[in-house]
Amino acid sequence: MHDMPTPNSAAIEPLKVACASCNLRELCLPVGLNASELDQLDGLVAKRRAVPRGEHLFRNGERFEALYAVRTGFFKTCVGSEDGRDQVTGFQMAGELLGLDGISSDHHHCDAVALEDSSVCVIPYTQLEGLSREFSVLQHQFHKIMSREIVRDHGVMLLLGNMRAEERLAAFLLNLTQRLQARGFSASSLVLRMTREEIGSYLGLKLETVSRAFSKFQEDGVLDVKQRQITVLDQPALQRLVSNAAC
Amino acid sequence: MHDMPTPNSAAIEPLKVACASCNLRELCLPVGLNASELDQLDGLVAKRRAVPRGEHLFRNGERFEALYAVRTGFFKTCVGSEDGRDQVTGFQMAGELLGLDGISSDHHHCDAVALEDSSVCVIPYTQLEGLSREFSVLQHQFHKIMSREIVRDHGVMLLLGNMRAEERLAAFLLNLTQRLQARGFSASSLVLRMTREEIGSYLGLKLETVSRAFSKFQEDGVLDVKQRQITVLDQPALQRLVSNAAC
DNA sequence: CGAGTCTTTGATTATCTTCAAATCCCGTGG
């Protein structure tokens, strides 16, 4: 036994990470907290965990103990149908919370997988409940995050229920660029961390259909597509596709 | 002006309704509370509101003030795409909570419409946050309800993304009968409160497709369909359809 | 009883999936 994290399992780092100095604090759980409250939250978020690309942060059925805030990297969550094939339910980037589904039954209801080398803050759930009984701002922020997830899911249901392939892909790309922009990245240039198949699973499409939609956007001069390197050339065109959905 | 509720607007009844004596307390927010806690929750849930069939309980964009627990009746919630057509995101029956989407931004993000004459308990949200800071059991129960909604939504995403028409309808009917059974109704006989179009909107299908799926189930002896009166004749067949989905 | 809504059913069409094969790309090891 030695101190190095084993290369093939998610390493636990007992490293202290201060929410107070985290550049994600305006996107994450600490929104609105004052200095003293931040300090107490930091006492709770004592652990960080590294998750190498391709590894699970947690699996469907595992006991739920903590929420995870993405610090760096990129995740997908998927639920599995009983026979094996699965549905990607979301992609999570820095500042977003993973594991909310686990509260309902003390067990996780989906898999969370890192799509690139990532690290997360571990937020022990019982302690979070305790602290949010003390600080109404934290309580409210936590509730807002859960509610936002519900609103997001309803948006995905609208997408899956009413939109056609190209409209779905347009909505997906706009959503991604918006979130990247909120984190200081370009609104027009992005590198996809997921495969066509994972995009397809999220959008309720087969990978070939996703690929064809990308090609169509390329032909139409809406996107420049170089494998996973995407440049948005005509954002209004994407917007129009989404707005005119289900006409 | 007179005391009668106006027939075309949801009436406000200042009637005291005791959670403590409500036969839904094992399905609703009060789960796990002791007598004294129940009493305090009752102090908060002071109002009941009647919503006639076809009326809105709240609308997309309205200010969010309170959650609503369905006391009697049946609701649908829908989100609208920008152009007009909308997606039903859920059907709610007795003991289920409406309005959770509103927490995220202090405004409702969907419409809630009564599908039959209904009544709800009004739960002022700020007060609920206050009380759940005092009672950890209430707090946890509330979190579980939000988390359960997220898990449910992920299930719908799986349905919309991976299942074919008949599989979707089977999953829908099994879900309905399970919830009705939990409320003491028959697991094999039910009256649909929604139109084929509303079912279709929820399932991402057109009303004709829903109708054809019902006819197919009737032919195959899986269901007896008399308009909205449905009898499940072969529940295992429905289960198989759902389990084998996306093979 | 009648109007209007809801539902069913048939025929045709659009969209997406499936199957298949070629190509691209990245990391690895020689």
Added chain:
DNA sequence: CCACGGGATTTGAAGATAATCAAAGACTCG
């Protein structure tokens, strides 16, 4: 440094599923 291997992506052709269009029939509510 370059060739190789395997996963990822693109593209084409054929087939399946659900949408659309259309019309008739059934039920509900006033």
